[in-house]
Amino acid sequence: MTDASTAPTLAGETIDRDRLKRLLADAPAALHFEQCDFDGTDLSGLDLRRAKFVDCSFAEAVFRKTQLADSRWMSCRTRQADFEMADLTDARFMACDLNNTGWHRAKLSATLFTEVKLTGAHFHEAQVLGIGFHDSLLSGADLRGMSFRKQTLERLDFSDADLGGCDFRDAVFEGGSLRDANLKNARFDGADLRSVDLGGLRIAHVAQFFKGAIISSDQAATLVSELGIRVM
Secondary structure, eight states: OOOGGGSOEEESOBOOHHHHHHHHHHOSSOOEEESOBOTTOBOTTOBOTTOEEESOBOTTOBOTTOBOTTOEEESOBOTTOBOTTOBOTTOEEESOBOTTOBOTTOBOTTOEEESOBOTTOBOTTOBOTTOEEESOBOTTOBOTTOBOTTOEEESOBOTTOBOTTOBOTTOEEESOBOTTOBOTTOBOTTOBOTTSBOTTOOHHHHHHHOTTOBOOHHHHHHHHHTTTOOOO
């Protein structure tokens, strides 16, 4: 295959579905877009493998069953975009606004999200083997059933997220927040929670969800204080 670095670059254009199909038909290599506008465009079923998007806008765009493996997304805005059943294997998202996006049954194997905003995003039934999140906002996101086992979780804000059934066994949290998250049936055996914000957690939650987890003395003092007990 021709390396993506030799692909044609389109900059500052508004791209609709028909235009993109023509570009794909004529392109000798993966396409490269900079500051292009795809807002509201239906891109379902198209082959955009290895495409590169820089500072592009995809507000309310539709990517159902789109081929996006090995694609690269930098500083893009995809508010309320729909990635249902899209193949994003080995895709990379960096510094993107992905708020309120849908990833239902998307293939996200080895997909990496770094410094992104995923507030309110839904990952129901997504294939997430090897998925990675780093220094990202996942507040209010639906991550039910996702496995983070043995991962190092760097500055991830899970506040108000739905983490029901998630597997955090032996994970190490480096900063971040679990404040007011739904933790029903989540597992934290062996997880290191000493540097994560546990605001909103109650003693009953510790017994129910955090058996075998590691917390700091300051966190323990905060938890028992609700019982009127002071740790000296």
